[in-house]
Amino acid sequence: MRRLLPSPDAAGSGAPGLSDAELLADAAAPAGTAPFVRFNMVSSIDGVGVLDGASGGLGTPADRRLFPLLRAVSDAIVVGSGTVRAEGYEGELLSPELRAWRTSRGLSKRPLTVVLSASASLPPQAPIFDSNPAPLVVIAAADAPTERVAALRDVAEVELLESVDPGGITAALTARGLRHLHHEGGPRVLRDYLAAGAVDSLCLTLSPILAPGRPGFGIDAPGGPAAPAWMDLHRLYEEDSTLLGDYRPREQHA
């Protein structure tokens, strides 16, 4: 993998062969105390985010390498219930090496897993609840059906929020002492955060594949179109025609 931006001259890593240590350093949240809200998504060239029911079919070796490194530097891995249903999230989300890397830096062995399920619709039988060894919390709305909340409380911690909008969720996670919040979608969750202007970093992998005839990110999301928002390309890697960008909100578009 090589870094194309910041320019190789400035960053000194234009040649292929970026190490995991360099990628981990790049992935760290900026210094400060404010929460850092990152999303990591993968897309085809033509903007498709789901292939055969999941995002895995869009992944490339470069994406599969960077993805866990972005998880490893975070305090929490946040994911919507639709993605948990589609992709499982069972088992370890980090390799033994990355868990060791975290503990060597004084971090908990595993980031907190946060499942967003406003209506508490995720069934308690979902594999994530009995095979994911990370600490886990389900965030649901205060008015979610009480029987569903009770069923989930048998298998996980459930935090009920009066306001399950992006600001309310980020505030609740920050109140737990978590700062670097790594979101893995899905498209509906991403759309809500983008519409709220609540994304600090969008790490988007553009896989070198065309997938005509499938919906793109957010097209089928409820609520209608949100205002377009310009982003700046903060960082860009390339490997074997996969582009891996880190987009940050542009303060103002001239």
Ligand SMILES: NC(=O)c1ccc[n+]([C@@H]2O[C@H](COP(=O)([O-])OP(=O)(O)OC[C@H]3O[C@@H](n4cnc5c(N)ncnc54)[C@H](OP(=O)(O)O)[C@@H]3O)[C@@H](O)[C@H]2O)c1
């Ligand atoms: N290309 C990619 O990078 C990528 C990434 C992730 C997922 N995917 C794919 O996308 C598909 C799933 O995406 P999706 O858009 O249907 O679902 P999603 O965004 O993963 O989850 C949507 C659900 O999350 C909950 N939710 C959303 N906003 C919330 C909020 N503010 N507070 C609390 N809960 C909230 C709701 O759960 P309840 O209904 O339980 O209330 C909602 O139905 C799958 O096929 C997956 O494989 C692709």
